[in-house]
Amino acid sequence: MGVSGGIAAYKxxxxxxxxxxxxxxxxxVPTASALHFVGEATWSALSGNPVSTAVWDDVHEVPHVRIGQAADLVVVAPATADVLAKAAHGLADDLLTNTLLTARCPVVFAPAMHTEMWEHPATQENVATLRRRGAVVIEPAVGRLTGVDTGKGRLPEPAEIYETCRRVLARGAERVAADLAGRHVVVSAGGTREPLDPVRFLGNRSSGKQGYALARTAVARGARVTLVAANTELPDPAGADVVRVTTAHQMREAVLKAAADADAVVMAAAVADFRPAHYAEGKIKKKDGEEPAPLELVRNPDILAELSADRPHPGQVVAGFAAETDDVLANGRAKLARKECDLLVVNEVGERKAFGSEENEAVILGADGEETPVPYGPKEALADVVWDRVARRL
Structure with a gap:
């Protein structure tokens, strides 16, 4: 674990x-600057290992070569603009940058810096270079920075960085390459809510967990991820740009905007098919002795069909989800033909199936006739198979 000299080192x-x-x-392996923020004794106590700070420590063990050679993963958190620049240009003036040059394992960078530094063309070019070489560079979070500054550049939460590291390690040494590196993918998650009056809405049971699993696994595979999330209570996945929406119309607007330059779009959200035809400005009251008025519904836009029909470039891959309660495969095949998307993930749902669960099972249908059953297991496992199919088409 490399630590460079930023205030986020304490995280x-x-x-x-x-x-x-x-x-x-x-x-x-902290840089000299990092030790101004967190001391050597802290790193040693927490890791249970001696802390290496310079190429001149324990020279007989050749640490600048051995540490990188022996690692299964190198993660740099926080990664300052300086370390990103050195890594991109192959500079090696301390133990950490030497380790980065000798590592033959996956490398994850978790940047943290002021917004202006992150947005500078030099930093963006360095990030693009690292991603092109297969490194996973997590997008920084948006929030409070040093002092009173707020913006993009905040270190993602450690729990979410850990999840990215776990996913990278889970893919194994034989799958080191970040196969979505340089790609921009859009994922929708959660369930839309259609307001009836100021306190009531039509909604569904979707928790957003499958969409968030898709976002996390895409980050771990090197993608730049835009996550359009509807009414979820889940922590932001590290590295994903999260756009929050409520209704189907808001979901459509956000997804189409993000999809304009996307290589792939995966619609995992449970988008309401219908919405109330009329919105009551005040709470609808219960009147004694009277039955409620019938609820008139109108159709919502079909986002998946619109994405498939109006792709901004011919190479874009579009995938959808079909939540079915009966005749699952037959309904899924019919929906695939109707939506004209490239892939459709068909799963059976119900009160205790899929929605809100940590597990899922599904069949991935391809427009080319391919059918891939994914057995019951963690939603991240299904997400990886989905990205396998997307990456193949990309």
């Missing part, structure tokens, strides 16, 4: 704790 202590408590052996 890396939590990341280190999560890595060690999950059974990993961690060697911390």
């Amino acid at each position: 890396a202590c939590e990341l280190l704790r999560r890595l060690t408590e999950s059974g990993h052996e961690v060697r911390v």
Whole structure:
């Protein structure tokens, strides 16, 4: 674990704790600047290993070569603009940058810096270079920075950085390459709500967990991810740009905007098919002795069909989800033909199936006739198979 010299270095202590408590052996390599924020004794105590700070320490062990060669994963958190620049240009003036040059394992950078530094063309070019080489560079979060500044550049929460590291490690050494590196993908998640009056809405049981699993796995595979989330209570996945919406119309607007330059769009959200024809400005009252007026519904826009029909460029891959309660495959095949998308993930849903669960099972239908059953298991496992199919088409 590399730690560079930013105020967010204190957050890396939590990341280190999560890595060690999950059974990993961690060697911390701080830069000289990082030690101004968190001392060597802290890193040593939390990792249970000696801390290497310079190429001149334990020279007989050749640490500038051995540390990188032996690692299953290198994660740099926080990664300053300086470290990103050195890594992109192959500079090696300390132990951390030497380790980055010798590492033959996956490398994850979690940047943290002021907004202006992150948005500078030099930093953006360096990030693009690292991603093109297969490194996973997590998009920084938006929030409070040093002092009174607020913007994009905040280190993502350690728990979410850990999840990215876990997903990268889970893919295994034989799948080191970040196969979505350089790609922009859009994922929708959650369930839309259609207001009836100021206190009531029509909604569904979707928790957003499958869409968030898709976002996390895409980040771990190197993609730049835009997550359009409807009414979820889940923490933002590290590295994803999260756009929050409520209704189907808001979902449509946000997804179409994000899809304009996207390589792939995966619509995992449960978008309401209908909405109330009339919105009551005041709460609808219950009147004694009177039955409620019938609820008139109108159709919502079909976002998946619109995405499939009006693609901004011919190489864009569009995938959807079909939540069915009966005749699952027959209904899924009919929906695939009707929506004209490239892939359709068909799963059976119900009060205790899929919605809100940590697990899922599905069949992925392809427009080319391919059918891929995915057995019952974690939603992240299904997400990885979906991205396998998307990456193949890209």
